[in-house]
Amino acid sequence: MRIQIYYIYDHLFFDISLFSEDHDTKPINGDLLMQNNSTGYKELGLVNSSDLFAKAVKGGYAIPAYNFNNLEQLQAIIMACVETKSPVILQVSKGARNYANQTLLRNLARGAVEYAEELGTPVPIVLHLDHGDSFELCKDCIETGFSSVMIDGSHLSYDDNVALTRKVVEYAHQHDVTVEGELGVLAGIEDEVASETHTYTQPEEVEDFVTKTGVDSLAISIGTSHGAYKFKPGEDPKIRLDILKEIETRIPGFPIVLHGSSSVPQDLVKTINEHGGQLKDAIGIGEDQLREAAKSAVCKINIDSDGRLAMTAAVRKVLAEKPEEFDPRKYLGPARDSLKELYKHKIINVLGSDNKA
Numbered sequence: 001m002r003i004q005i006y007y008i009y010d011h012l013f014f015d016i017s018l019f020s021e022d023h024d025t026k027p028i029n030g031d032l033l034m035q036n037n038s039t040g041y042k043e044l045g046l047v048n049s050s051d052l053f054a055k056a057v058k059g060g061y062a063i064p065a066y067n068f069n070n071l072e073q074l075q076a077i078i079m080a081c082v083e084t085k086s087p088v089i090l091q092v093s094k095g096a097r098n099y100a101n102q103t104l105l106r107n108l109a110r111g112a113v114e115y116a117e118e119l120g121t122p123v124p125i126v127l128h129l130d131h132g133d134s135f136e137l138c139k140d141c142i143e144t145g146f147s148s149v150m151i152d153g154s155h156l157s158y159d160d161n162v163a164l165t166r167k168v169v170e171y172a173h174q175h176d177v178t179v180e181g182e183l184g185v186l187a188g189i190e191d192e193v194a195s196e197t198h199t200y201t202q203p204e205e206v207e208d209f210v211t212k213t214g215v216d217s218l219a220i221s222i223g224t225s226h227g228a229y230k231f232k233p234g235e236d237p238k239i240r241l242d243i244l245k246e247i248e249t250r251i252p253g254f255p256i257v258l259h260g261s262s263s264v265p266q267d268l269v270k271t272i273n274e275h276g277g278q279l280k281d282a283i284g285i286g287e288d289q290l291r292e293a294a295k296s297a298v299c300k301i302n303i304d305s306d307g308r309l310a311m312t313a314a315v316r317k318v319l320a321e322k323p324e325e326f327d328p329r330k331y332l333g334p335a336r337d338s339l340k341e342l343y344k345h346k347i348i349n350v351l352g353s354d355n356k357a
Protein backbone atom coordinates (compact mmCIF):
# COMPACT_ATOMS: atom_id res chain seq x y z
CA MET A 1 0.00 0.00 0.00
CA ARG A 2 1.24 3.45 -0.82
CA ILE A 3 -0.25 6.72 0.36
CA GLN A 4 0.51 9.98 -1.40
CA ILE A 5 -0.41 13.37 -0.06
CA TYR A 6 -0.85 16.32 -2.43
CA TYR A 7 -1.66 19.88 -1.45
CA ILE A 8 -4.48 21.02 -3.66
CA TYR A 9 -5.16 24.67 -3.05
CA ASP A 10 -5.87 24.79 0.67
CA HIS A 11 -6.92 21.17 1.02
CA LEU A 12 -5.02 18.01 1.64
CA PHE A 13 -5.70 15.32 -0.92
CA PHE A 14 -4.98 11.72 -0.06
CA ASP A 15 -4.41 9.32 -2.90
CA ILE A 16 -4.37 5.74 -1.76
CA SER A 17 -3.12 3.45 -4.50
CA LEU A 18 -2.77 -0.27 -4.20
CA PHE A 19 0.48 -1.69 -5.50
CA SER A 20 1.61 -5.27 -5.78
CA GLU A 21 3.96 -6.31 -2.99
CA ASP A 22 7.17 -6.18 -4.96
CA HIS A 23 6.36 -2.62 -6.05
CA ASP A 24 5.58 -1.43 -2.54
CA THR A 25 7.72 1.49 -1.40
CA LYS A 26 8.35 2.67 2.11
CA PRO A 27 8.87 6.27 3.18
CA ILE A 28 12.57 6.18 3.95
CA ASN A 29 14.76 9.24 4.23
CA GLY A 30 16.52 9.56 0.87
CA ASP A 31 19.76 10.77 2.45
CA LEU A 32 20.10 7.56 4.45
CA LEU A 33 19.65 5.51 1.34
CA MET A 34 22.32 7.23 -0.71
CA GLN A 35 25.22 4.96 -1.29
CA ASN A 36 28.67 6.05 -0.19
CA ASN A 37 29.79 6.82 -3.72
CA SER A 38 26.68 8.82 -4.63
CA THR A 39 25.88 12.48 -4.11
CA GLY A 40 22.51 13.60 -2.79
CA TYR A 41 21.12 16.85 -4.17
CA LYS A 42 20.69 18.32 -0.71
CA GLU A 43 24.46 18.21 -0.30
CA LEU A 44 24.65 20.40 -3.39
CA GLY A 45 22.23 22.97 -1.92
CA LEU A 46 19.47 22.09 -4.40
CA VAL A 47 15.75 21.53 -3.75
CA ASN A 48 13.21 19.21 -5.34
CA SER A 49 10.14 20.65 -7.05
CA SER A 50 7.43 19.81 -4.47
CA ASP A 51 7.14 23.09 -2.58
CA LEU A 52 7.80 25.20 -5.66
CA PHE A 53 4.95 23.54 -7.56
CA ALA A 54 2.52 23.71 -4.63
CA LYS A 55 3.14 27.45 -4.34
CA ALA A 56 3.04 28.02 -8.10
CA VAL A 57 -0.30 26.26 -8.53
CA LYS A 58 -1.76 28.17 -5.62
CA GLY A 59 -0.28 31.49 -6.74
CA GLY A 60 -1.23 31.22 -10.44
CA TYR A 61 2.26 31.41 -11.91
CA ALA A 62 4.77 29.00 -13.49
CA ILE A 63 8.39 28.20 -12.63
CA PRO A 64 10.87 28.73 -15.50
CA ALA A 65 12.53 25.53 -16.69
CA TYR A 66 15.56 26.66 -18.66
CA ASN A 67 17.99 24.23 -20.32
CA PHE A 68 21.73 24.66 -19.99
CA ASN A 69 24.74 23.05 -21.67
CA ASN A 70 27.52 25.50 -20.85
CA LEU A 71 28.78 28.16 -18.46
CA GLU A 72 27.35 31.19 -20.24
CA GLN A 73 23.83 29.75 -20.33
CA LEU A 74 24.01 28.95 -16.62
CA GLN A 75 25.35 32.42 -15.77
CA ALA A 76 22.52 34.04 -17.71
CA ILE A 77 19.88 31.90 -16.00
CA ILE A 78 21.17 32.58 -12.49
CA MET A 79 21.65 36.32 -13.07
CA ALA A 80 18.12 36.60 -14.49
CA CYS A 81 16.58 34.67 -11.59
CA VAL A 82 18.52 36.56 -8.93
CA GLU A 83 17.63 39.94 -10.44
CA THR A 84 13.94 39.02 -10.61
CA LYS A 85 13.92 36.94 -7.39
CA SER A 86 12.51 33.90 -9.19
CA PRO A 87 12.89 30.22 -8.33
CA VAL A 88 14.29 28.20 -11.22
CA ILE A 89 14.51 24.71 -12.67
CA LEU A 90 17.85 24.06 -14.35
CA GLN A 91 17.24 21.45 -17.03
CA VAL A 92 19.83 19.04 -18.36
CA SER A 93 18.93 16.87 -21.34
CA LYS A 94 20.58 13.61 -22.34
CA GLY A 95 22.16 15.59 -25.19
CA ALA A 96 23.53 18.14 -22.72
CA ARG A 97 25.07 15.36 -20.62
CA ASN A 98 26.74 13.94 -23.71
CA TYR A 99 27.92 17.36 -24.84
CA ALA A 100 29.22 18.85 -21.61
CA ASN A 101 29.86 15.85 -19.34
CA GLN A 102 27.46 15.16 -16.49
CA THR A 103 30.08 15.59 -13.76
CA LEU A 104 30.88 19.09 -14.96
CA LEU A 105 27.19 19.99 -15.31
CA ARG A 106 26.37 18.77 -11.81
CA ASN A 107 29.22 20.77 -10.35
CA LEU A 108 28.19 23.82 -12.34
CA ALA A 109 24.76 23.48 -10.71
CA ARG A 110 26.41 23.25 -7.29
CA GLY A 111 28.34 26.40 -8.17
CA ALA A 112 25.10 28.08 -9.23
CA VAL A 113 23.73 27.79 -5.69
CA GLU A 114 26.77 29.60 -4.28
CA TYR A 115 26.82 32.05 -7.19
CA ALA A 116 23.22 33.12 -6.44
CA GLU A 117 24.17 33.68 -2.80
CA GLU A 118 27.20 35.67 -3.88
CA LEU A 119 24.97 37.85 -6.07
CA GLY A 120 22.94 38.65 -2.96
CA THR A 121 19.73 36.66 -3.40
CA PRO A 122 19.73 32.92 -2.82
CA VAL A 123 16.94 31.50 -5.02
CA PRO A 124 15.54 27.95 -4.87
CA ILE A 125 17.27 25.88 -7.57
CA VAL A 126 16.07 22.51 -8.89
CA LEU A 127 18.41 20.37 -11.01
CA HIS A 128 16.18 18.40 -13.39
CA LEU A 129 16.75 15.71 -15.99
CA ASP A 130 14.87 16.74 -19.14
CA HIS A 131 13.34 13.91 -21.22
CA GLY A 132 14.87 10.95 -19.41
CA ASP A 133 14.31 7.97 -21.69
CA SER A 134 15.21 5.03 -19.43
CA PHE A 135 15.12 3.90 -15.82
CA GLU A 136 18.94 3.61 -15.84
CA LEU A 137 19.45 7.23 -16.92
CA CYS A 138 17.03 8.49 -14.27
CA LYS A 139 18.72 6.34 -11.61
CA ASP A 140 22.13 7.64 -12.56
CA CYS A 141 20.94 11.24 -12.30
CA ILE A 142 19.28 10.59 -8.94
CA GLU A 143 22.50 9.09 -7.62
CA THR A 144 24.63 11.97 -8.82
CA GLY A 145 22.76 14.93 -7.43
CA PHE A 146 19.68 15.66 -9.53
CA SER A 147 16.71 16.71 -7.40
CA SER A 148 14.10 16.01 -10.08
CA VAL A 149 13.83 13.77 -13.13
CA MET A 150 11.52 13.44 -16.09
CA ILE A 151 10.77 9.97 -17.36
CA ASP A 152 9.33 10.40 -20.81
CA GLY A 153 7.39 7.28 -21.72
CA SER A 154 5.03 9.20 -23.97
CA HIS A 155 6.03 7.22 -27.08
CA LEU A 156 5.24 3.90 -25.40
CA SER A 157 1.87 2.21 -25.12
CA TYR A 158 -0.23 3.50 -22.22
CA ASP A 159 0.46 0.42 -20.08
CA ASP A 160 4.21 0.47 -20.76
CA ASN A 161 4.34 4.19 -20.01
CA VAL A 162 2.58 3.56 -16.68
CA ALA A 163 4.93 0.68 -15.79
CA LEU A 164 8.15 2.54 -16.63
CA THR A 165 7.04 5.75 -14.96
CA ARG A 166 5.98 3.90 -11.81
CA LYS A 167 9.34 2.14 -11.63
CA VAL A 168 11.18 5.49 -11.76
CA VAL A 169 8.83 7.05 -9.19
CA GLU A 170 9.39 4.20 -6.76
CA TYR A 171 13.15 4.64 -6.95
CA ALA A 172 13.13 8.45 -7.01
CA HIS A 173 10.81 8.84 -4.03
CA GLN A 174 13.14 6.75 -1.88
CA HIS A 175 15.64 9.57 -2.46
CA ASP A 176 13.13 12.40 -2.07
CA VAL A 177 13.55 13.22 -5.76
CA THR A 178 10.47 14.44 -7.65
CA VAL A 179 9.34 12.92 -10.95
CA GLU A 180 7.65 14.35 -14.05
CA GLY A 181 5.81 11.96 -16.39
CA GLU A 182 4.27 12.64 -19.79
CA LEU A 183 1.01 11.69 -21.47
CA GLY A 184 0.38 12.57 -25.11
CA VAL A 185 2.94 13.16 -27.86
CA LEU A 186 4.16 16.57 -29.03
CA ALA A 187 4.55 17.09 -32.77
CA GLY A 188 8.11 17.57 -33.99
CA ILE A 189 11.15 15.89 -32.53
CA GLU A 190 10.98 14.57 -29.00
CA ASP A 191 13.59 12.20 -27.56
CA GLU A 192 15.00 11.74 -31.04
CA VAL A 193 11.58 10.41 -32.10
CA ALA A 194 9.86 12.48 -34.80
CA SER A 195 6.11 12.83 -34.98
CA GLU A 196 4.30 14.64 -37.81
CA THR A 197 1.23 15.45 -35.79
CA HIS A 198 0.26 16.12 -32.19
CA THR A 199 -1.31 13.34 -30.20
CA TYR A 200 -3.14 15.45 -27.67
CA THR A 201 -3.31 14.25 -24.09
CA GLN A 202 -6.63 12.52 -23.48
CA PRO A 203 -8.20 14.10 -20.39
CA GLU A 204 -9.97 10.84 -19.53
CA GLU A 205 -6.58 9.13 -18.99
CA VAL A 206 -4.86 11.62 -16.67
CA GLU A 207 -6.44 10.66 -13.36
CA ASP A 208 -5.68 6.99 -13.88
CA PHE A 209 -2.10 7.80 -14.95
CA VAL A 210 -1.20 10.00 -11.99
CA THR A 211 -2.82 7.60 -9.54
CA LYS A 212 -1.14 4.49 -10.91
CA THR A 213 2.30 6.04 -11.35
CA GLY A 214 2.52 8.38 -8.35
CA VAL A 215 4.20 11.11 -10.45
CA ASP A 216 4.63 14.56 -8.91
CA SER A 217 3.84 16.45 -12.11
CA LEU A 218 2.46 15.69 -15.56
CA ALA A 219 3.66 17.01 -18.93
CA ILE A 220 0.80 17.25 -21.41
CA SER A 221 0.43 17.69 -25.16
CA ILE A 222 -1.93 20.54 -26.10
CA GLY A 223 -0.34 21.87 -29.29
CA THR A 224 3.10 23.05 -28.21
CA SER A 225 6.12 21.41 -29.86
CA HIS A 226 9.89 21.48 -29.62
CA GLY A 227 12.14 23.70 -31.71
CA ALA A 228 11.70 26.89 -33.74
CA TYR A 229 9.17 25.62 -36.31
CA LYS A 230 6.02 25.01 -34.31
CA PHE A 231 3.48 26.19 -36.88
CA LYS A 232 3.44 26.52 -40.65
CA PRO A 233 2.81 29.94 -42.25
CA GLY A 234 -0.94 30.46 -42.51
CA GLU A 235 -1.74 28.15 -39.59
CA ASP A 236 -3.52 29.54 -36.55
CA PRO A 237 -0.76 29.39 -33.88
CA LYS A 238 -3.05 28.42 -31.03
CA ILE A 239 -2.66 25.88 -28.26
CA ARG A 240 -5.61 23.85 -26.93
CA LEU A 241 -6.40 25.68 -23.72
CA ASP A 242 -9.75 23.87 -23.76
CA ILE A 243 -7.97 20.52 -23.27
CA LEU A 244 -5.91 22.03 -20.45
CA LYS A 245 -9.13 23.13 -18.76
CA GLU A 246 -10.64 19.68 -19.12
CA ILE A 247 -7.49 18.09 -17.64
CA GLU A 248 -7.65 20.50 -14.70
CA THR A 249 -11.19 19.49 -13.90
CA ARG A 250 -10.11 15.82 -13.81
CA ILE A 251 -7.09 16.38 -11.52
CA PRO A 252 -7.73 19.70 -9.78
CA GLY A 253 -4.58 21.37 -8.50
CA PHE A 254 -2.24 18.70 -9.83
CA PRO A 255 0.98 20.28 -11.22
CA ILE A 256 0.96 20.42 -15.03
CA VAL A 257 4.04 20.96 -17.24
CA LEU A 258 4.24 22.50 -20.71
CA HIS A 259 7.12 21.50 -22.97
CA GLY A 260 7.92 23.17 -26.27
CA SER A 261 6.99 26.62 -25.00
CA SER A 262 9.36 28.87 -26.91
CA SER A 263 7.73 31.82 -28.63
CA VAL A 264 10.39 32.27 -31.33
CA PRO A 265 10.69 36.09 -31.08
CA GLN A 266 10.62 37.46 -34.61
CA ASP A 267 13.15 40.22 -33.87
CA LEU A 268 15.71 37.52 -33.03
CA VAL A 269 14.90 35.56 -36.19
CA LYS A 270 15.30 38.79 -38.18
CA THR A 271 18.68 39.58 -36.59
CA ILE A 272 19.91 36.06 -37.33
CA ASN A 273 18.75 36.19 -40.94
CA GLU A 274 20.21 39.67 -41.46
CA HIS A 275 23.61 38.42 -40.35
CA GLY A 276 24.02 35.33 -42.47
CA GLY A 277 21.49 32.98 -40.88
CA GLN A 278 18.81 31.07 -42.74
CA LEU A 279 15.82 30.49 -40.50
CA LYS A 280 12.83 30.45 -42.80
CA ASP A 281 9.29 30.55 -41.43
CA ALA A 282 10.23 29.99 -37.80
CA ILE A 283 7.05 30.42 -35.71
CA GLY A 284 6.42 29.84 -31.98
CA ILE A 285 3.71 29.96 -29.31
CA GLY A 286 2.24 33.39 -28.55
CA GLU A 287 3.34 34.70 -25.17
CA ASP A 288 -0.24 35.72 -24.39
CA GLN A 289 -1.33 32.08 -24.51
CA LEU A 290 1.51 30.98 -22.26
CA ARG A 291 0.63 33.72 -19.79
CA GLU A 292 -2.92 32.39 -19.74
CA ALA A 293 -1.69 28.83 -19.17
CA ALA A 294 0.65 29.94 -16.37
CA LYS A 295 -2.33 31.29 -14.42
CA SER A 296 -3.79 27.77 -14.30
CA ALA A 297 -2.32 24.56 -12.85
CA VAL A 298 0.53 24.81 -15.35
CA CYS A 299 3.41 25.34 -12.95
CA LYS A 300 6.49 24.53 -15.08
CA ILE A 301 7.11 25.96 -18.54
CA ASN A 302 10.05 24.65 -20.60
CA ILE A 303 11.94 27.13 -22.72
CA ASP A 304 15.12 26.25 -24.61
CA SER A 305 14.86 27.27 -28.28
CA ASP A 306 14.27 30.97 -27.53
CA GLY A 307 17.53 31.01 -25.59
CA ARG A 308 19.34 29.39 -28.52
CA LEU A 309 17.94 32.09 -30.82
CA ALA A 310 19.00 34.89 -28.46
CA MET A 311 22.56 33.58 -28.24
CA THR A 312 22.86 32.89 -31.96
CA ALA A 313 21.55 36.34 -32.87
CA ALA A 314 24.09 38.03 -30.58
CA VAL A 315 27.03 35.90 -31.74
CA ARG A 316 26.19 36.39 -35.43
CA LYS A 317 25.87 40.16 -34.96
CA VAL A 318 29.23 40.55 -33.21
CA LEU A 319 31.08 38.37 -35.68
CA ALA A 320 29.46 40.08 -38.68
CA GLU A 321 30.17 43.57 -37.37
CA LYS A 322 33.67 42.82 -36.03
CA PRO A 323 35.21 40.20 -38.32
CA GLU A 324 38.59 40.81 -36.71
CA GLU A 325 37.32 39.55 -33.32
CA PHE A 326 38.51 36.12 -32.14
CA ASP A 327 38.30 36.26 -28.33
CA PRO A 328 35.30 34.03 -27.42
CA ARG A 329 34.49 36.31 -24.48
CA LYS A 330 33.80 39.13 -26.94
CA TYR A 331 30.92 37.25 -28.58
CA LEU A 332 29.85 34.88 -25.80
CA GLY A 333 29.64 37.83 -23.38
CA PRO A 334 27.03 39.70 -25.48
CA ALA A 335 25.26 36.37 -26.08
CA ARG A 336 25.05 35.84 -22.32
CA ASP A 337 23.72 39.40 -21.78
CA SER A 338 21.05 38.94 -24.41
CA LEU A 339 20.05 35.58 -22.90
CA LYS A 340 19.76 37.11 -19.45
CA GLU A 341 17.41 39.82 -20.75
CA LEU A 342 15.28 37.24 -22.56
CA TYR A 343 14.97 35.11 -19.41
CA LYS A 344 14.08 38.13 -17.28
CA HIS A 345 11.41 39.10 -19.78
CA LYS A 346 9.90 35.58 -19.63
CA ILE A 347 9.89 35.55 -15.84
CA ILE A 348 8.24 38.96 -15.49
CA ASN A 349 5.91 39.08 -18.51
CA VAL A 350 5.05 35.45 -19.26
CA LEU A 351 5.53 33.15 -16.25
CA GLY A 352 4.86 35.57 -13.40
CA SER A 353 7.47 33.94 -11.14
CA ASP A 354 9.23 37.19 -10.20
CA ASN A 355 9.44 37.86 -6.45
CA LYS A 356 8.42 34.26 -5.69
CA ALA A 357 11.83 33.02 -4.56
Ligand code: G3H
Binding pocket: 067, 093, 094, 095, 096, 130, 131, 226, 304, 305
Ligand atom coordinates in the same frame (compact mmCIF):
# COMPACT_ATOMS: atom_id res chain seq x y z
O1 G3H B 1 13.34 19.25 -25.38
C1 G3H B 1 14.50 19.33 -25.73
C2 G3H B 1 15.38 20.40 -25.19
O2 G3H B 1 15.26 21.57 -25.95
C3 G3H B 1 16.79 19.89 -25.13
O3 G3H B 1 17.29 19.73 -26.41
O4 G3H B 1 18.09 17.37 -26.55
O5 G3H B 1 18.99 19.17 -28.07
O6 G3H B 1 19.60 19.14 -25.63
P1 G3H B 1 18.57 18.78 -26.69
Ligand code: 13P
Binding pocket: 067, 130, 131, 225, 226, 227, 228, 258, 259, 260, 261, 262, 263, 302, 303, 304, 305, 306
Ligand atom coordinates in the same frame (compact mmCIF):
# COMPACT_ATOMS: atom_id res chain seq x y z
P1 13P C 1 11.34 24.66 -26.89
O1 13P C 1 12.05 23.96 -27.99
O2 13P C 1 10.03 25.20 -27.36
O3 13P C 1 12.17 25.72 -26.24
O4 13P C 1 11.01 23.57 -25.75
C1 13P C 1 11.99 23.16 -24.84
C2 13P C 1 11.59 21.97 -24.07
O5 13P C 1 10.45 21.55 -24.05
C3 13P C 1 12.62 21.30 -23.27
O6 13P C 1 12.16 20.13 -22.71
Ligand code: ZN
Binding pocket: 131, 226, 259, 260, 302
Ligand atom coordinates in the same frame (compact mmCIF):
# COMPACT_ATOMS: atom_id res chain seq x y z
ZN1 ZN D 1 10.68 19.07 -23.84
